[in-house]
Amino acid sequence: MGEILKAGCADYSAVVKTTIMLADLKDFKKVNEIYAKYFPSPAPARSTCRVAALPLDAKIEFECIAALKA
Numbered sequence: 001m002g003e004i005l006k007a008g009c010a011d012y013s014a015v016v017k018t019t020i021m022l023a024d025l026k027d028f029k030k031v032n033e034i035y036a037k038y039f040p041s042p043a044p045a046r047s048t049c050r051v052a053a054l055p056l057d058a059k060i061e062f063e064c065i066a067a068l069k070a
Helices: 002-007 024-036
Strands: 015-022 045-050 060-066
Touching: 002 024, 015 024
Parallel strands: 015 045
Antiparallel strands: 015 060
C-alpha cells in the first residue's frame, strides 16, 4: 500500500479511511500493533470485520481511501 500511495505522491498521512478484513479475529491484536506503526494517533477512520474466506487463502485484506492533492 505504501508504494501505491507513493505513486500518487502521497504517504500514510493522506489515508482517511481503512477497512480490514480478517479471516481469523484472533489476529486482531497483532493487526492493531502493526496498524499503530503506520497510523499513529489520531489514526484514520477504520472498520474491521471477520470474513469467511479471502482470495488465495489470505489471512488479511486491507483497503484504504486516501485524500490526494491535485
